[in-house]
Amino acid sequence: MKLEIIRMKRRTMVLKLEDSQHAVLKAPLTISSKKVDEFLQSKMNWLHKNAAKLAEKENFSSSFDLENTIYLNGQPFMPAKEVSLNYSLQSAEKQRQLRKKIYLSNFHTLEELAERLSQRTGLVYKELKPTTSTRVWGSYNVKGTMKLNWKLVILPQRLAEYVVCHELCHSRHMNHKPKFWADVQKICPNYRALKKELEDYSFVLKNEV
Numbered sequence: 318m319k320l321e322i323i324r325m326k327r328r329t330m331v332l333k334l335e336d337s338q339h340a341v342l343k344a345p346l347t348i349s350s351k352k353v354d355e356f357l358q359s360k361m362n363w364l365h366k367n368a369a370k371l372a373e374k375e376n377f378s379s380s381f382d383l384e385n386t387i388y389l390n391g392q393p394f395m396p397a398k399e400v401s402l403n404y405s406l407q408s409a410e411k412q413r414q415l416r417k418k419i420y421l422s423n424f425h426t427l428e429e430l431a432e433r434l435s436q437r438t439g440l441v442y443k444e445l446k447p448t449t450s451t452r453v454w455g456s457y458n459v460k461g462t463m464k465l466n467w468k469l470v471i472l473p474q475r476l477a478e479y480v481v482c483h484e485l486c487h488s489r490h491m492n493h494k495p496k497f498w499a500d501v502q503k504i505c506p507n508y509r510a511l512k513k514e515l516e517d518y519s520f521v522l523k524n525e526v
Contacts, residue, residue: 318368322353330356332364337372340364378520384412387419391473413525420526421447423470430474431463431481438504440485451523454480454515457487468521476518479511 321341330344330353344353387394398404400415407415424447431445443461450456456464463484469477482504490497501508 318364320357324348332357332360334364334367334371337368337375340368374517374520377517381521383416383521383524383526387416388471389423391471391476416526417467420467420470424465424467427465427467427469427477427481430478431465431485434478434481434485434504438482438485440488442485442488451525454522455484457484457491459491461488466522468526471521471526472515472518476511476515479505479508479515482508 319339323343324346327345332342334340385397435441442463446464447467448464454466486500
């Protein structure tokens, strides 16, 4: 692993993993090399443990070829080149738009899921819209408008269902306080595991797909 030490104007030392093979230690200008070594030694277990976790996520994300394959429900659905007869002749941006068109054509599955869960739970929304956010999977505002990221169609349905349940619970709680999570748990008893699994798919959220 590459370990980069950067001395700068600061009062404390901080160690951060950039990826599974690269760590950066930021240290005060005046601190001794001995103190730096001692700090690093105290963080070695943390460093190796979290580097291993990052490596697992990197290996998982690299198993998805989002540019060349269309995925639905967490599984390969079709080669991207089959989206259009002249797909391979298009620019990268045009190819991205064509892939997005396929995903948006499947947004109805999220609409149907939201309707089923609303009827099952009694939690309501007035309007449902797709969103292209690279930061969040969904949102719910005070007007009763629920937005779901169209990229959710790429994920396993259990994760899409968790996101919908999460947003529906905002119809009662416009916050993430304990009462909100208590309601989420009533609908999704294993929400903690689902929430953690959803984090593994953050590369889909951040990727332009």
